[in-house]
Amino acid sequence: QVQLVESGGGLVKPGGSLRLSCAASGFTFSDYYMSWFRQAPGKGLEWLSYISSSGSTKYYADAVKGRFTISRDNARNSLYLQMNSLRAEDTAVYYCARGVTVTRLGDYWGQGTLVTVSS
Amino acid sequence: DIQMTQSPSSLSASVGDRVTITCRASQSISSYLNWYQQKPGKAPKFLIYAGSSLQSGVPSRFSGSGSGTDFTLTISSLQPEDFATYYCQQSYNTPYTFGQGTKLEIK
Numbered sequence: 001q002v003q004l005v006e007s008g009g010g011l012v013k014p015g016g017s018l019r020l021s022c023a024a025s026g027f028t029f030s031d032y033y034m035s036w037f038r039q040a041p042g043k044g045l046e047w048l049s050y051i052s053s054s055g056s057t058k059y060y061a062d063a064v065k066g067r068f069t070i071s072r073d074n075a076r077n078s079l080y081l082q083m084n085s086l087r088a089e090d091t092a093v094y095y096c097a098r099g100v101t102v103t104r105l106g107d108y109w110g111q112g113t114l115v116t117v118s119s
Numbered sequence: 120d121i122q123m124t125q126s127p128s129s130l131s132a133s134v135g136d137r138v139t140i141t142c143r144a145s146q147s148i149s150s151y152l153n154w155y156q157q158k159p160g161k162a163p164k165f166l167i168y169a170g171s172s173l174q175s176g177v178p179s180r181f182s183g184s185g186s187g188t189d190f191t192l193t194i195s196s197l198q199p200e201d202f203a204t205y206y207c208q209q210s211y212n213t214p215y216t217f218g219q220g221t222k223l224e225i226k
Contacts, residue, residue: 047215061214103210109162
């Protein structure tokens with residue numbers, strides 16, 4: 001069955017960096033779009049970024065553009081999110097999700113990993 | 120950015136009730152509208168895409184309708200496991216924005 005497992009979250013100081021990973025299994029990873037979403041404590045969902053199946057196309061929300069970088073390694077069935085210049089408002093649970101098409105970017109989600117930005 | 124507004128923000132209902140949640144986009148999004156269900160402490164679950172297409176495995180009591188700017192999610196007969204928060208999301212263009220959510224609670 002489809003499984004997505006995020007890792008790499010934790011406590012980081014403002015201005016610091018963190019790299020999230022998402023390990024995929026149960027499907028042909030290289031056939032699918034992949035996305036990152038987040039949810040701040042007690043708040044709603046926010047789309048952050050998506051990457052095409054080949055990795056050639058990437059889009060970002062303005063809130064993270066220039067600070068976060070999405071990438072994938074199809075040989076390792078893995079998705080990544082490099083997060084730099086972290087701010088307190090980046091504190092959230094980060095989810096990776098699979099997308100069938102660019103308009104169906106969240107048909108399966110991981111369990112999430114918590115990122116806390118605090119001094 | 121396209122703004123998505125859900126109503127109501129919260130809703131109390133009983134098992135067996137029919138409930139409808141509304142989502143309105145700030146501009147036309149054709150049928151590029153998805154619905155998700157989220158339970159506390161869990162990842163969202165994909166329910167409906169393209170406004171009215173049911174994701175595989177989702178019970179048929181869930182249905183979606185609408186196009187343009189106005190959309191609805193209907194649960195025909197509430198089951199105990201349906202009490203959760205529901206989000207709409209537009210996939211018409213980036214950034215792919217969500218509504219603020221509708222919390223469905225047991226009356």
